[in-house]
Every structure is written in structure tokens, then in C-alpha cells.
Amino acid sequence: MDRNDKNYKRALIANRIAQELHDEDFVNLGIGLPTLVANYIPAGITVHFQSENGIMGVGSAPTPENQDEDLINAGGGHITALPGACYFDSATSFAIIRGGHLNMTVLGALQVDGKGNLANWMIPGKMVPGMGGAMDLVTGAKNVVVAMEHCDKHGNSKILKDCTLPLTAKGKVTLIVTDMALIRITEKGAVLEEIAAGLTVEEVLEHTEADLIVADNIKEFDV
């Protein structure tokens, strides 16, 4: 295994996040890396995946010949519907999201900070894709998990003291999982609870701009 391999990192992050799931959780996964979480559901538990375009019970991707043009996820990708799935309109879909009925949402980030602020929807003057459903998801889900690489391609920390990009939501992130660390946002601050195997706490702190509280019982990822 190559710790610097992008696919290795993504698998590590997705796998660790999957361990946070509980039986019968209702979960929304953002596009990209977060989608991979579905591949690592712990044995013996059932998790229900929602997609904000109007389905609960998202199944795996269909084979090309089984694609249905009227059945997609919020990323526009073809999906299947599991037995027991149901369809609903967008207002109901966001009532589920905003009404606190999702146990978890997993999203990518451009930046996140120690106060639980998240920026993932625009870079002024450069990229303005719009927030889509991200602001609703981050504001409404019980647990808001950020899945991302710890540093950007220049090696700079994406976990800042203060986000500098326009926010998606203020103070709503509950957990950050990167290829280096698991950081929980608590009332006391951002707590470094786990580090990836082979790393030292010092290495993680060095690559993190935000102030971290190092947990007494700090552990290695168990994935």
C-alpha cells in the first residue's frame, strides 16, 4: 500500500467513516469521495441511503443495460432502487433533510475549520457551481461528516483556524475524517481522536492549521 496513493487515501477515509454508522441509520452521501462510504458498511448493519432528488433506498449502480433514464442520484449518476425504496417530491426530500430526519450526511470540503465551519460550494472569481442541497444538508442532518484529504495539492492544511472561502454553513460540522486523522468538533474545540496507522500525533499537528485538542486516549484508525 502507498500512503500517498489517491485511491488508497479515499478508501481509507470512506472506510473509517463507515464505522461511524449504526444499524438503521438514514444517510445522505455527497458526490465523489463520500459516495465510497457505501462500499464499507460494517457487516450486520443496514443503512438507508437517501438522495435529495427524491428517493430513499438508493441501491448500487446499475449495469449499463439496466440503466433507467428516470432513476438517478443527486450527482446525476444512474442508480438502482432497493426493495422498500420510495420516491418523493423535492419539498418532502428536503423536509427529511432539514427536519433532522437524517442521522448523517457526508460531504467533501474545500476548507473546514476548528469551529465546525465548512466551505465547499464556491471559490470567488473562479468556480461558482452553486450550493445545490449542501447548505440544507449541513444545516439539517444530525451528524455532518466531512470527508476529504487532509492537505491540498500544495501540501497546505485544509483544516484551518478560520475558513477563508464563503461558508456553506456556520458551526455545523460534527466530524472530520481525512487520510491522516479523525477530528471531532466538540463544545470544547476540535479534538484529535484518531490518527492513521504509521503517523505520529506531531506529524498530524504539523499538517493542521487549526488548533487541535489531542485526546487522552488517542487511537489509530481501526479499519
Added chain:
Amino acid sequence: MDRNDKNYKRALIANRIAQELHDEDFVNLGIGLPTLVANYIPAGITVHFQSENGIMGVGSAPTPENQDEDLINAGGGHITALPGACYFDSATSFAIIRGGHLNMTVLGALQVDGKGNLANWMIPGKMVPGMGGAMDLVTGAKNVVVAMEHCDKHGNSKILKDCTLPLTAKGKVTLIVTDMALIRITEKGAVLEEIAAGLTVEEVLEHTEADLIVADNIKEFDV
């Protein structure tokens, strides 16, 4: 015919109101006298009746052996559903009502006044049944038609200068039809447009507390 017979009066009022309906109108009828309007739909037009407990396409009353315990109107009476009827939840039902999607609602009144104010939901210290859906209907429907006897049992006008009972809504009534008169609430005031056959304008004015503008082309009810 006996002009003082209650059933005659009710039939007259219902019949006259029915002439206000247009083909393909969506209508909510209150319980009691307003319900009778459905019996006088002009030939050649189709009217769709909603009941606020969650149905569009109310049909006539069932025979006792065809009653369905899960199929009632807002008065609690058994109904039938016409072909093409559909069921919806109460929030959608009131979205129809409050969103201006009904062409007409017909309600009874304890009092109404020349400004289009309506009181029909409580008599302080005496009768407090609650407003049910009346406030929503009167606020939301495009045309709010009051169906009632012109005077109370003591012979006093129910069409007042100002309502004295707690209001159901302010300034929302568009038409008042009684056993004596048809009065339209306009921006200029309450206009006496029609009188029942055999009455004089003076008799109507005598029995009406509210100030009325007598229409130039005043007519007799054509029912």
C-alpha cells in the same frame, strides 16, 4: 310556495348561488345550507367539489349500505367519491384552499357586514365550536359567498354596519345571498344587485342594517 318556509328559503338561496358557478370551477361548500348548492348546478356545466378533510371530487351521499367509514366530508357526513376524485393530506388540502386554487367557497354566517367582514365561528360565552377550516377558506378562496337567511329568528338583520361577534376574516366576503337579496361587496361598498321575486327594494333596505348601494339595473332573482 310559502316565502316564510325555511326549506323554501334555503332552496332559493342555494339555487341562486349555484347560478354563480362556472364550468370547471373548484368549490368548497360549508356544512348545512351551503351543501344544498350542489343540488342546483346549472345544466351543462361541471363543478368539482373539494372537502377540506382531503378529497377533490366529492359525489352525492351514499345509500346507507354503501357507506364507507373512511370516506366522509368535513362535516363528518358520509360521501361518495366521483370517478377522477383524488385524496390528499390536510396540508395539501389547505394549500389548495389557502393558495387561491378554489374558485369559490360558500359558508353560512352568524353576521356579515357591508365591508365584507364575516363572523361565523363563535358567540363569546355561549358557543365556541372553533373555526375549523373556516378562517382558511374565507382568507384563501377567490370568491367567498355567504349563504344565510337575511334576518335572525327575531327578525333582526344579519347584515350589519359592523360585525359585533369575533370575526372569521376581515374584508374577504365577496357576495352575500339571502332569501331576500343578492349583495355584492365591491370597492365602493355593498351593492344590492338583486332582490327575491315579490319583494320591493324598500322592504330589503328596511331589513338590512348595513348601508347598501342600490344598483341601477337592479333585478329579480332568476331561479
Added chain:
Amino acid sequence: MAKVITSKQAAEMIKPNDRLMIGGFLAVGAPELLIDELVKANVKDLHAIVIASDYENRGIGKLVANKQLKSAQVSHLGTNREIQAQMNAGEIKIELVPQGTLMERVRAAGAGLGGILTQTGLGTLAQEGKPVIEADGKLYILEKPIQADFALVRAFKADKLGNLIYNKTARNSNPIMAMAGNITIAEVDEIVEVGELNPEEVVTPGVFVDYLVKREA
């Protein structure tokens, strides 16, 4: 999976001072079995959120007759003399809420809204004590969400995931209340296997439903 429990187990979860949304319209679509069990358990000091107070011997009227309600948010009392008597005697505190407003306030709780603006009730007693807000030149009453510890609803069929479908006008307030209870318990005629409901036909997604109680045949 929604957990299948007995009506007795359901009633045992409910404690004095709990806030209950109870579905139904003049007792049609009311969870009669759950109500009967609550009457048996005789839990007092409950707060009810209901469209109407139904009849003394049907729907939530049975809780009224057994004097289990200390307060209610309700749109219509006209079919139940007992609740009017208790109200006049100061034994039950009633907040009368226009029915459409009641449904939007319940929906707001389920959908995570902090409130809604409505013209229903403007210039009437329903406006009393509520903020009036101007928006785009018009006045509106700001109506706040109505929360509840439990939503007790009645449906026709459930699958084991808690997806619900209803029967005719017995649907009424049930789907809206199902969204809004902290814990939602659905009393149903039938529980079918996962996959047996048409996914297009589901009215209440199972995500809103915590427990199922099956009516006896």
C-alpha cells in the same frame, strides 16, 4: 426497519405531560387502538395536537371523556360537548388554531422550518399574542412550529420499513403528523414485507416512522 410493538407497549412509552399529535378528522383516520390503550393506561396531563376533538366515544374524544388532557391545540370542538364543558370549567386549556395554520405549523416542525407567514386569522382572535410581520407590503401572522414528543397516526398498510399508505379520507392529518413527532407510532391494518408496496404509491416514507402497531383482525 420500523419496530413492530403492541399497542400496550406503545402506550407505556407515553408519560404525563407528553405532547401528542394524534391523526384523524372527526375520528376518521384516528388511531383508535392506541387511544383505547392510552385510556386503559390512564396517563394524565397530556397535551394533544389534533384537528378536532371528535366525539365523546370516538377518536380523541375518549381521552377527553377520561379527563386525560390538560391542554390541546385544536381547530374544532363543535362535535364534543364534554371538551367544551371542561374548557368552560377551566379543566382543559384550549388553543384554537385555524386548521390550515395548524397543519402548516405541524409540517414546519417536521420540515425544520422556524415558522411560516400566513394571512389566515389576520384581524381576528387567532392573531392574538402572535407577531405580525410585513412582507412585500402585506401583513402576515408569524406562526411558529408545533412540536410533539409523539405522533400517533393511523394508516392502512405499512411495509416493515415503515413506509405507509392510507385509505381514502382517513389520510387527512396523518402524513403531516407522521413527519413531525419526535417518535412516530403508526397503527396499521396490515404490515407487508419490504418490497410489497409500490414505491410510487408510498405516501409516508418510512424514515418518518419509528414504530408500527398492528390492529387485531
Added chain:
Amino acid sequence: MAKVITSKQAAEMIKPNDRLMIGGFLAVGAPELLIDELVKANVKDLHAIVIASDYENRGIGKLVANKQLKSAQVSHLGTNREIQAQMNAGEIKIELVPQGTLMERVRAAGAGLGGILTQTGLGTLAQEGKPVIEADGKLYILEKPIQADFALVRAFKADKLGNLIYNKTARNSNPIMAMAGNITIAEVDEIVEVGELNPEEVVTPGVFVDYLVKREA
């Protein structure tokens, strides 16, 4: 009865400066036939209310590519470079609206609400220029209804009364927009006789639908 018209007749109703809600999510559930006809008619200066700007050759992206939009209220532009280019060039005015807020604002228009309170967007750019209101100790953004002259929606089947059902995730924004258009036009695969739809299964009651356009086989 909803009036059955051709897509051409539908497009002819729409004039410059009209406000159009158009259903669909990344073009799934978009009324493609109506959009094509609008492109043909080449009506300019339209305002669009849409979840996403879709793709240059699918959904409302086609109206963008043909430069028929002067402005839009939309939650996501990421799949359409053309709209981003037009935005950067000042040719189209974009109001970005969080998707859940967008749906509630559309629903508010259809349901006669003066607005809704939401925490989505608090402390972000989405809050700019909007009233912030305190209710029960929490802050909320007051979001106003979004009105439209026309709602153009896509459904699977209609009956002749305009009752609609949808197919899978092609449902998305369509039922909400159908409630809210001053005039609602539904593009459907099939029109069946009155009574052929199961009344329990109808998603959009016909009262919301003015015109039906049947897709060619």
C-alpha cells in the same frame, strides 16, 4: 378538465419577461418537449426558476444555450459551463438559492404562505439582503415566496382532469412547481380517461393543472 393542447400552443402562451418554473433535476423529469418548443419560438428575456441549469443540450440548459434567459433562481450551475460564462459576462442575472429553500419558497407561493423561516444559509452569502428574524431564541432567515406566470412540469400519466402521477426520480420538483404556477402546463407521456388513475396514487391533484401536452409516441 385540463385542456389538452399542443406543445406549440403552450409555447405561444409564453411571452418575453414571463417568469417560468421548470421542473426537473439535472434534466431528469424536465419537460423537454415544451423546452424544445420554447427554443423554436425563441422567446427571449425569460426568468427561470429551476433546481439546476442542467446541461447545454438537455433540460433548461437548452434555453441557456439559446440565450433566452435574462435571469434565474437556481441552486446549482455546476453541470453547465455556458450559464457560468453568461453569468460572468453579465448576460444573465443569477440568484443562487439553496435547494431546500428554493422548494419551500415555491411551495409557499402555491400554498398561499407569505414566507417561511429557515436556518439554511444563516451566516453565509445566502443570507445577504434577507431579513433575519428571531423566533423562540433562534435566528432564522425569512425567505419569501417565489411566484411564476407559468409552471412547466413533466409527469408520466395524466387523466383528463389533470391529475398527475410521476415516474421514479423524475418526480423531483414537478409536484411542487405544479402547485405554484399561475398557469400550470404538464407534459405527459400518456393521457388516460377520468377514473383510470387510482385515487390513492395521484400525486398532483388536477386542481393545480391547467393544460396538458402529450408527448409524441
